[in-house]
Amino acid sequence: VEILKGPSSALYGSDGLAGAISYTTKDASDLADLNNPFFSATASYDEANDGTKYGFLSAFVGNKMEGLIQITRRDMNERNLHDQISTKPNDMNGESNSILSKIKFLLTESIDLTFTIDVQEWESEWDLQTETGFSFFPIPTQTSSALGNDESSRHRFSVELGFNNENMFFDNGRITVFAQNTEQDQVTNKSKLVFSMGMRARPTPFSEYQNFQFNQEIFGFSSEFYKEIRQSSGIKHQIVYGFEYESIEVERPRYRYETNLITRQLNYNISGHTYPDKTFPDTETIRQGIYFSDRIEVTPKASIVIGARYDSYELKPSVDELFNRSNVARNELSYIDDSAVSSKLGFIYDLNDNISLFAQYAEGFRSPDYESANISFTNFAFRYSVTPNPDLDSEESEGYELGLRGNNSLGNSKINWSLVYFENDYKDFIETQLTGRSPQGISLYKYVNLNDVTIDGFEFELQAIINDNYSLYLGHTNTEGEQNNEELISIDPDQTILGLSWISDNGGFNIKGIANISEKSIDGLAPVCGRGGCNKLLELPGRVTYDLFFNFNISEKVFANLAVRNLTDKKYWDWASVNGKAENDPELDLYVNSGRTISASIKYLF
DSSP states (O other): EEESSSHHHHHHGGSSSSEEEEOOOOGGTTOOOBBBBEEEEEEEEEETTTTTEEEEEEEESSSSEEEEEEEEEEEOOOOOOOTTOOOOOOEEEEEEEEEEEEEEEESSSSSEEEEEEEEEEEEEEEEEEGGGGHHHHHHHSEEEEEEEEEEEEEEEEEEEEEEOOOOOSSSHHHHHHEEEEEEEEEEEEEEEETTTOOOTTTOEEEEEEEEEEEEEEEEEEEHHHHHHHHHHTSSHHHHHHHHEEEEEEOOOOEEEEETTTOOOOOOOETEEEEEEEESSOOEEEEEEEEEEEEEESSSOOOEEEEEEEEEEEEEEEEEEHHHHHHOTTTTOOOOEEEEEEEEEEEEEEESSSSEEEEEEEEEEEEOOOHHHOOOEEETTTTTTTEEOOTTTEEEEEEEEEEEEHHHHHHEEEEEEEEEEEEEEEESSSSEEEEEOOOTTTTEEEEEEEEOOOOEEEEEEEEHHHHHHEEEEEEEEEEEEEEEETEEEESSSSEEEEEEEEEOTTTTEEEEEEEEEEEOOOSOOOOOOTTEEEEBBOOOOOEEEEEEEEEEEESSSEEEEEEEEEEEEEEOOOOOOHHTTTBBTOOGGGGGOOOOOOEEEEEEEEE
């Protein structure tokens, strides 16, 4: 797993506005050797979601072929989040199955061909108590039951040709072709009584069915090459360059109707809207990118990193009858044909054998996606509408970093540390906003580009190996944000992590304790006002939570882990989940974190 903080579009294009996370799966040769196959079985339990997990992993390596297969089964249930809350979350029972398989053929000493299949399927059943009860608008209705069934699948296939034969253009490289298909069905069945003739008349029994779907197909290919060049002056270049192409087709049809259980008539107009429909048109997105990066070792103490990427981006919506049912005003759609160049410049200098200075400038951008550009929906019963925005621009960002990192000794202790200051400037942030009202009095919303946003702060990390048995970790993050000279309430409070670890002399037993310290949230917030009046915004106090982790090497083939999270059973919220909510929000407890929970796992190597 690679985690990049700050703008990273010079590497990842439109996905790198504010950072990126990339995953690389293991090869069989990372686990097994020739004539020495690898087999493992794992089982785990997590009290936080009453979840169980069972997995099997096998790998083998031959003279001309190697393979890997991983099978995972998960089951989970919704549980009460904390003993101190009265709000009960909707009951849920879920399961998922996944298979990852990789086969690599060694065609020659320098060329290999890898086939990868990644299949994931999951299903969940819901008892939606939050959808039951009596509602007065738009028609008095008593809902007695609401049962949900969600089914999703993701199938990904790829073929990769790798080569390792040095020439004037590259030392090694790879060409990958990939395809992915995702399907989601969100089904809800309701039983209800509708008082269409008033509260004194006999209600009419109805059943309601809805299925909101999401279907996506992705096809693409990429190439990446690596070349190392050493000049006669001693300067060394480590060059990475490549090309990417990706086509994404997406649709989201919504089916919904209710059945009069007396007359058996079907009604497709519910809450002022006619179904089936689509809230955004079927859309094809085409993304292409060319990138180049060079790490230049100028001297043994100084290195420069330069990078640039050119991206083109096309958004092609296709209008049909189902979409026009949502776009009743026939609003103009956004057809995007845009491009961007993102650059990166970094510098690393070793001040001495123990301390290095580094600095970086990086650019990022994110093009509007199919939903933010062309969502269209009108609810006449509740008198609001969300409309497309053909003038929506791409979000842009610039990031700056300046820091020090070092490794020092203090007596018998070895210390690694880093201190970095960062600033990220964002332009044309995309968010929804009330833009006016129609002549009929319907509130109009759309995604718009807001004013510039600046986020800055610093991070400090320290890892100390005190002796053969004890080690210490300390991390602190301070972040501030500003928009229009006003503090951003969405910025997380200061965070500090303190960890202490002990390992036995033979390395077979390890205990780690972690304290998570969060400062209080922003205070003095202005109240939030709506039709029901004004309410004070939620503010959170500071908190400290504790976690304990135990690792046991029971034998050379059996390994066990035990974790106790939120040791003191603290009731708390994450600021990222609740900022902007009123302190009297009746659903606030649904966002609370789990109380004290235990998780355990065991792994057996065959």
